[in-house]
Amino acid sequence: MTKWTPKHEAPAPLEGDVVATITGGTIAWFVLFLVQLPFYGWFRDHGHLWWLGTCLAGAGLGLIGIWYVRTREAAIRRTQDGSSPGT
Template structure:
């Protein structure tokens, strides 16, 4: 395939870190709130064959609970790893010792 040029490879950027636990928790709360707000209109959704809207919100909230558990465990593991690295480096603030 001589017509295709190969793009130069680049190193992948560092992942962006942010308030992951708060973001997932907020999203989960929103899914559950939408589910609860739709419950009084269950009959309206059923009459129009739109019950999937209600159950999608319930599924989003349920999966969000799994997500909260996952990101909290991930956050704790990252903190344990950082503490272990700091201890292994002799408490040098998490930086590797430099050699001269």
């Protein structure tokens, strides 16, 4: 097992606009759902109705993700503001 043990430190995590990323992904899933909706009959007839469900689930989970990352960002901001008043 020592063969697979990393010999260097892991890189620092990338920080970016997480809220915008999650929001963009959520919008993409919802747009995909709306684009496929007119073809509901074709999807049903060919056994691909799960595609619509996947897009709708992606949009729904994205809404939860937006709430989560906004709450996380607010908590990080509160911690940074409250822990270092002198700097």
